[in-house]
């Protein structure tokens with residue numbers, strides 16, 4: 001799943017001002033709700049901590065511009081460099097951030113030491129669950145049980161099946177539209 005979709009799912013489902021506010025209004029717009037930004041951050045962190053760091057490095061070497069040019073020309077897989085060309089830390093960080101074992105252990109710490117952060121934190125394990133079916137073993141399958149096991153599910157790559165991207169974005173935008181409509185009817189009632 002693309003990183004922006006993970007951030008959107010985080011902000012929409014795991015913040016106080018997302019869908020939760022329909023039943024429990026916060027009285028604040030989403031941009032003043034810290035849990036919205038924290039949830040978008042937890043949702044996108046697994047990809048930013050691995051590919052994001054690498055793409056930042058490419059920005060300085062000029063390689064990123066070439067990759068974007070190919071991507072915009074219709075070569076979507078240009079945004080997915082071959083595994084053997086990636087630095088080892090990208091793979092290690094990907095394993096660390098895409099393992100449910102690690103994420104759940106971190107969740108226990110968040111619950112114990114930072115209770116208000118627990119709702120936004122949930123966007124992290126949900127990122128992993130969303131990635132499992134949309135990554136194939138040929139490219140960054142989700143190492144869900146790492147480091148206990150290297151097993152991964154051989155799913156359908158979202159980069160090669162753009163109908164998957166259209167499908168999940170359709171659901172995200174439908175929920176967003178519903179949330180905005182609910183806010184408007186709430187305002188009309190008061």
Ligand SMILES: [Zn+2]
Pocket residue numbers: 001046047098127131
């Ligand atoms: Zn991911």
